[in-house]
Amino acid sequence: MVQYFSSLDPITLLKSFPGSIAQGMVWCVLALGVYITFRILDFADLTVDGSIAFGGAVCVMLIRAGISPIVATIVSFFAGMVAGIITGLLTTLLGIPGILASILTQISLYSINLHIMGQSNMPVSVDKYPLLVSLRYVTDSTQSAVLFFVGMIIFIFLLIGVLYNFFGTEVGASIRATGCNPNMARAQGINTNYIKVLTLGIANGLVGLSGALCGQFSGAADVNMGRGAIVIGLAAVIIGEVIFGKFASKRKAAFAWTMGAVVCGSIIYYMVYQFVLWLKFPSDDMKILTAAVVAAFLAIPYLKEKSSVKKGAAKHE
Amino acid sequence: MNKALELRDIHKVFNKGTVNEKVALNGLSLELEPGDFVTIIGGNGAGKSTMLNAVAGVWPVDSGQIIVNGEDITMLPEHKRATYLGRVFQDPMTGTAATMDIEENMALAYRRGRKRTLKRGLTNEERDLFREKLATLDLGLEDRMTTKVGLLSGGQRQAVTLLMASLKKPELLLLDEHTAALDPKTAAKVLEISDQIINEYHLTAMMVTHNMKDAIVHGNRLIMMNEGRIIYDVRGEEKKNLHVKDLLAKFEEISGSEFANDRMMLS
Ligand SMILES: Nc1ncnc2c1ncn2[C@@H]1O[C@H](COP(=O)(O)OP(=O)(O)OP(=O)(O)O)[C@@H](O)[C@H]1O
Numbered sequence: 001m002v003q004y005f006s007s008l009d010p011i012t013l014l015k016s017f018p019g020s021i022a023q024g025m026v027w028c029v030l031a032l033g034v035y036i037t038f039r040i041l042d043f044a045d046l047t048v049d050g051s052i053a054f055g056g057a058v059c060v061m062l063i064r065a066g067i068s069p070i071v072a073t074i075v076s077f078f079a080g081m082v083a084g085i086i087t088g089l090l091t092t093l094l095g096i097p098g099i100l101a102s103i104l105t106q107i108s109l110y111s112i113n114l115h116i117m118g119q120s121n122m123p124v125s126v127d128k129y130p131l132l133v134s135l136r137y138v139t140d141s142t143q144s145a146v147l148f149f150v151g152m153i154i155f156i157f158l159l160i161g162v163l164y165n166f167f168g169t170e171v172g173a174s175i176r177a178t179g180c181n182p183n184m185a186r187a188q189g190i191n192t193n194y195i196k197v198l199t200l201g202i203a204n205g206l207v208g209l210s211g212a213l214c215g216q217f218s219g220a221a222d223v224n225m226g227r228g229a230i231v232i233g234l235a236a237v238i239i240g241e242v243i244f245g246k247f248a249s250k251r252k253a254a255f256a257w258t259m260g261a262v263v264c265g266s267i268i269y270y271m272v273y274q275f276v277l278w279l280k281f282p283s284d285d286m287k288i289l290t291a292a293v294v295a296a297f298l299a300i301p302y303l304k305e306k307s308s309v310k311k312g313a314a315k316h317e
Numbered sequence: 318m319n320k321a322l323e324l325r326d327i328h329k330v331f332n333k334g335t336v337n338e339k340v341a342l343n344g345l346s347l348e349l350e351p352g353d354f355v356t357i358i359g360g361n362g363a364g365k366s367t368m369l370n371a372v373a374g375v376w377p378v379d380s381g382q383i384i385v386n387g388e389d390i391t392m393l394p395e396h397k398r399a400t401y402l403g404r405v406f407q408d409p410m411t412g413t414a415a416t417m418d419i420e421e422n423m424a425l426a427y428r429r430g431r432k433r434t435l436k437r438g439l440t441n442e443e444r445d446l447f448r449e450k451l452a453t454l455d456l457g458l459e460d461r462m463t464t465k466v467g468l469l470s471g472g473q474r475q476a477v478t479l480l481m482a483s484l485k486k487p488e489l490l491l492l493d494e495h496t497a498a499l500d501p502k503t504a505a506k507v508l509e510i511s512d513q514i515i516n517e518y519h520l521t522a523m524m525v526t527h528n529m530k531d532a533i534v535h536g537n538r539l540i541m542m543n544e545g546r547i548i549y550d551v552r553g554e555e556k557k558n559l560h561v562k563d564l565l566a567k568f569e570e571i572s573g574s575e576f577a578n579d580r581m582m583l584s
Pocket residue numbers: 331332339340341359360361362363364365366367368578
């Protein structure tokens with residue numbers, strides 16, 4: 001026991017935090033996409049696991065082909081969008097249940113990603129290409145780290161600003177109505193099928209973008225980089241909601257604050273992740289831990305309601 | 318002048334070819350004049366809701382034609398028919414988006430039948446308009462426009478849904494037992510608001526009710542349904558002078574069975 005604790009070095013942990021924060025910022029784009037499908041559209045979209053790797057693969061291959069990283073990253077957004085649209089069409093046009101439709105797209109993307117890269121892992125070196133983001137920027141020098149974080153923060157603010165304004169438009173309101181009450185939405189003349197396809201497209205566009213950033217950040221795209229991505233996204237959403245949800249919902253522009261909470265959730269997730277690894281928790285078991293946390297927090301509101309119903313019933317007796 | 322609504326020989330069978338096969342509409346025909354306010358009564362499973370859902374396009378009908386103000390809408394999907402229709406449902410939860418503000422719900426309804434673009438989903442002029450309209454309900458909702466609709470009572474939600482249905486004048490207002498889930502006092506208030514809105518905007522309306530008295534008192538026309546078609550249709554003076562017992566007798570005479578509706582209120 002003593003030996004275990006004395007083997008833990010707090011300095012190592014502190015030193016690793018900038019890297020975890022950076023990773024959280026890269027993944028928060030995915031978390032925002034998951035928030036849009038899961039919370040706003042009320043659609044459990046497993047396309048995410050495929051579309052993040054799709055975004056990564058497309059981006060890395062384009063950069064290696066000499067395309068500028070910024071263009072490659074933008075193209076990845078549209079690549080992810082196409083993946084989301086396909087899931088949307090499978091469920092609306094062909095009537096395949098939502099979750100299954102998204103799994104079908106996800107599985108297909110696995111093959112497609114292998115074709116795109118020609119192998120299961122494709123490196124992209126920060127020494128050779130002017131990547132937008134990289135873990136190296138965080139670790140190299142204080143100057144490059146500051147530049148990286150300032151850049152990411154500006155980008156995230158812009159992203160939240162764009163999404164906030166989008167969900168305030170007529171189309172944005174239609175998405176919220178469709179997610180909340182599709183019968184009502186149709187009665188108000190909203191084509192809920194079209195809205196579903198559109199929203200899945202936008203959300204997976206964000207996921208593809210996140211994949212492009214992830215690939216550059218870690219210096220490689222991998223067909224397996226998306227395994228469990230949906231769960232990480234959900235974890236970020238839930239952590240953000242649990243910690244900052246009340247605070248965010250009381251503000252003016254509550255939706256922008258909520259998105260900010262999701263971003264923080266993603267960063268906190270990766271800090272906790274680093275912390276648990278630092279405690280020498282086997283990294284192979286991180287996925288089951290994440291899954292358990294997500295399951296617990298998804299269950300809490302349900303169990304709360306159930307117990308309050310019981311209490312209410314007991315009162316009436 | 319066009320009829321407000323024409324239903325021509327509508328048939329609808331649910332679960333065709335299974336043991337649960339149910340003929341819900343069986344050669345239903347009906348014509349409504351503009352400005353008609355028709356109340357609809359009938360036993361359980363008579364096809365009242367099915368008729369309204371057929372008009373709204375919840376699913377396609379098997380055969381027949383649905384014509385609104387001269388336009389054949391039989392083939393239009395539900396969201397396209399919304400241009401012509403205002404709808405209020407039995408369950409107060411159904412007509413509004415619970416997680417959105419009152420004003421946001423109204424803004425959605427205000428855009429019924431219009432293409433939705435990347436323009437603002439709610440403008441300040443609209444807010445003023447909505448406040449004015451909400452004030453006419455006399456429920457104090459004009460001061461709570463940014464309250465989530467999910468926090469309102471059932472009666473308040475139905476009142477808001479009614480207002481939303483009339484915000485863009487519909488060719489036809491469909492009310493399916495929209496007061497059935499409310500306590501008697503609230504139900505009376507919502508009915509009063511319905512009357513007010515229908516009169517003020519000169520709407521053509523169909524109202525399904527399980528209360529025979531309400532069916533007689535409200536509207537200018539009354540129809541009774543049984544087994545997927547209309548078995549009795551009265552209007553004007555004759556309707557006004559009806560009594561509940563006349564309706565019961567009429568039902569037994571035509572259908573040859575006793576009037577059965579577990580929610581029916583005879584008084
Ligand atoms: N979506 C559906 N699928 C299968 N059967 C249906 C469906 N909708 C209605 N039915 C059946 O069609 C028949 C007519 O139902 P409908 O809801 O129109 O009756 P109603 O006159 O509104 O009765 P109530 O007074 O009980 O509301 C019933 O037998 C019902 O079970």
